[in-house]
Amino acid sequence: MRNKINIGILGGGQLARMSLMAAVRMGFEVSILEKQEGSPAGQLTDNEYTGWVDDKKILKNFIENCDVITLENEFIDYHYIEKIEKSGKKVIPSAKTISLIQDKYIQKETLRNKKIPAAKFMSVECDTKFEEVVKELGLPFLLKSRTMGYDGYGNATVYCDEDFKIAIEKLKTRKSKLFAEKFVNFSKELAIMVVRTEKEIATYPVVETVQKDHICKEVIAPADISPEIAEKAKYLAKKAIRAVDGIGLYGVEMFLTKEGAILINELAPRPHNSGHYTIEACYTSQFENHIRSVLGYPLGSTEMIKPAAVMINILGKREGEGFPENMDEVLKEKSVAIHIYGKKKSRVGRKMGHITAIGDKTEAILKKARKAEKIINI
């Protein structure tokens, strides 16, 4: 084995950037493959490969330079991951796991086969009629792209036949097959990070995620739920990750229904926005445990350092430079941590950074973090 270990990440966005920082702190090298040069992660390493998995030459160079490979999104066709595996390099998560997650219909079938509770769903083909779906799932229901959906892109809520037609037309442009899902009238959206190696499995605390316009806006850690529900959520999250043969780091999104049931919403085979708080709030961040799990190394403690943590996403408020004009103003809020992702350009609603605050009481730190978020001009 070479002394210095090089970890390859497919993708160079903020998730790769924060994993890179955790890896670098421990002295590992990181290689980044991303379509454009100077990506949030690519700008932090000399091992920057510009191109994508469909460029055989670039991919070959990238693979040869890495000891192990991971990824920051689930949108890479698992056949490419298989190719990398066939070249002899380990990919975590594996092609098999990605194949069970990236098509949400298959993901849901996989969970159903293991009797893991989730919203009822059905396949939607070209000839599927509105009435058939209503008969199966009731109204309203969700129409979803099977692949490539994120932050609300690729989803539509259907209340009537006309909605159905419009949604199908709209989602067709995304070149993905569709499926329909029962609408869940939830009381809270929850999430858990799960990290797993061949030897260990660990969960981070259950958090509440608050979405606005289908994008995660705030995360409250831990979620204000009973210990019984928290235990059940952790149990189901672990079961879900085992169901997809998952090794590595996973975000598990869930619904807590008004009746107190937990339904798995979605799995993400990578660091997750709901786990950003762990950088400041836990002994070992999701990003460090991402790196540890990819290497098959012992996991770090997922315990929180303080009783409460909040994370607020910094979403672009304007078109223009990807750096805030008024950092000096933002930093007046003494004990919040500001993360800016180094994206070249901002646009309205784009994830540009995040703010974390930790402390003893959720309310007090939420106030601070919200104040900082309100001020920032990015």
Add this chain to the structure above:
Amino acid sequence: MRNKINIGILGGGQLARMSLMAAVRMGFEVSILEKQEGSPAGQLTDNEYTGWVDDKKILKNFIENCDVITLENEFIDYHYIEKIEKSGKKVIPSAKTISLIQDKYIQKETLRNKKIPAAKFMSVECDTKFEEVVKELGLPFLLKSRTMGYDGYGNATVYCDEDFKIAIEKLKTRKSKLFAEKFVNFSKELAIMVVRTEKEIATYPVVETVQKDHICKEVIAPADISPEIAEKAKYLAKKAIRAVDGIGLYGVEMFLTKEGAILINELAPRPHNSGHYTIEACYTSQFENHIRSVLGYPLGSTEMIKPAAVMINILGKREGEGFPENMDEVLKEKSVAIHIYGKKKSRVGRKMGHITAIGDKTEAILKKARKAEKIINI
């Protein structure tokens, strides 16, 4: 003002590396000037300048690319800092401050002029006799290089006339004038980080530093001292930084004597080994406050998150690669944070990284950190 701010650091070692990481997390750009390519900090930025302050062309390019400039050691002749200032770019700490710190004799005179307590000292010229020094300072005394001393290099303890002659011969090779200092029979060595802008001054907790062979081995935060002594130490540390007109981040080393007096030992105009624990242990690390102070921005909270923190330096145990052979073994110690600096080569006694542990009780976390340090093979 350009939207993205570029902070230049003179030097690319571990202190620059950790300052860079804090800057990057907040979205700033960092430029590194270092003699060799691929330095611990240089490897993390595209803005890597290879050369030194005496290379006019490189320095000019570097200065032009930066909005503000700082440094990671006090060994750069302050005349170079003056030149940068004359080019119109701000340097924090300023040439004036560096001129008052980098020559330890001048540093001690500056503190004495402000009546800040420190060990008695005197100049040593070519014709200074052993008896003259003994008469003034007693035995033993220390003979020190006025400039370029660190980690015990440039110091010698003198017990007799023969020691004196040997020490003078040895220290002469360092091409620095000498001075002598009264030997302090201390009960503890203490240190404090002070950070100061035009508007604010803040101190981190007083810590105890434990040296082995003149190199900082362990840091205990906070030091086990009375609140009165802690207050006095903070008061003197701030006074010392004001005495050198210090803006930016400073390490202040002190002795606590057996009689309970505090004597200032040395000032360092930069992040300091005794402040590494702040990365995990404080709301805002010394490195983040370094960056904030260099920009003249509001300072972050210097408060500790947990009651106790310890830091242990990872010193090279062998010659060879600068990366541990057994990271997987080291990471078994669940809740310690391992920092490896990315130096290409290790050698016995070289600072290769550090370990931090935080918690409720010093004893328990010290045990964990020591265990991890014992295992690591670097």
